[in-house]
Amino acid sequence: MEYGDFDLSDFRWHAAALAKYLIRCREKSDPGFLGAPERYQRWELANIARDRESQLVLLKKAVVAARLILADMEAMGGSGGVQADDPLIDLKFMIANFADEAVIEKAIVAVRRGNHVQWKSLAHWQGLSAIRDGLDSLPTKRHDPDRPPLAFKQAPIAKSARVLLFPRGHNPAAIIVKTFIRTLTAAQFDVLKALIEASPAGLSKHQLIARSHHGDAIGVLRRLARAHGPWRHVIDLPGVPGGGYRIN
Numbered sequence: 001m002e003y004g005d006f007d008l009s010d011f012r013w014h015a016a017a018l019a020k021y022l023i024r025c026r027e028k029s030d031p032g033f034l035g036a037p038e039r040y041q042r043w044e045l046a047n048i049a050r051d052r053e054s055q056l057v058l059l060k061k062a063v064v065a066a067r068l069i070l071a072d073m074e075a076m077g078g079s080g081g082v083q084a085d086d087p088l089i090d091l092k093f094m095i096a097n098f099a100d101e102a103v104i105e106k107a108i109v110a111v112r113r114g115n116h117v118q119w120k121s122l123a124h125w126q127g128l129s130a131i132r133d134g135l136d137s138l139p140t141k142r143h144d145p146d147r148p149p150l151a152f153k154q155a156p157i158a159k160s161a162r163v164l165l166f167p168r169g170h171n172p173a174a175i176i177v178k179t180f181i182r183t184l185t186a187a188q189f190d191v192l193k194a195l196i197e198a199s200p201a202g203l204s205k206h207q208l209i210a211r212s213h214h215g216d217a218i219g220v221l222r223r224l225a226r227a228h229g230p231w232r233h234v235i236d237l238p239g240v241p242g243g244g245y246r247i248n
Contacts, residue, residue: 163192
């Protein structure tokens with residue numbers, strides 16, 4: 001199955017990250033819950049007893065991974081990222097159903113308040129072995145370990161098929177496919193956020209100005225596309241009056 005220019009190794013990394021963060025999280029409250037040591041080794045967690053990151057930090061990273069997975073699914077196309085006769089359909093459904101972002105967010109609130117978390121019901125743990133089998137069938141990045149660079153302080157607040165936008169002031173400010181965008185001006189952030197939230201339908205000129213609250217929204221977008229190479233590939237500027245503006 002071809003997914004255009006989407007790199008399946010990214011999907012593998014993000015899905016593995018979600019599983020690993022949640023395994024590490026539950027392990028702190030339920031040591032040895034996976035059972036035999038080799039089950040931890042399959043997830044490269046043989047030294048999990050030495051884990052020093054808190055449950056709160058791990059849960060926040062899990063939210064980031066979950067949102068990146070959703071972006072991956074959209075980038076692969078089809079309804080929910082699943083195409084007709086997709087050979088990865090079973091794996092995608094298992095990953096999508098492994099852990100719900102809303103449930104993870106509730107766990108974050110509970111941990112912050114010092115309340116008990118129902119770790120057994122946080123994720124579909126029974127599917128871990130099948131997910132690992134599926135991930136092992138996907139390509140990996142050459143010379144790179146099977147773990148993703150998800151050291152983001154906050155989760156993305158908006159996403160399109162190829163762009164992740166982080167909260168204002170975050171570093172990186174955005175990620176375009178694999179390119180990290182370190183900074184955005186306030187106007188650029190507002191215009192991009194309005195367009196990404198409207199993805200894939202896009203916005204008219206007047207809608208973009210209204211939603212971004214910038215009278216020069218079109219100018220901001222055009223200058224961004226001209227000045228920054230990565231944005232040129234994801235910003236859709238209409239060629240006719242009345243056409244829509246989009247972020248792919």
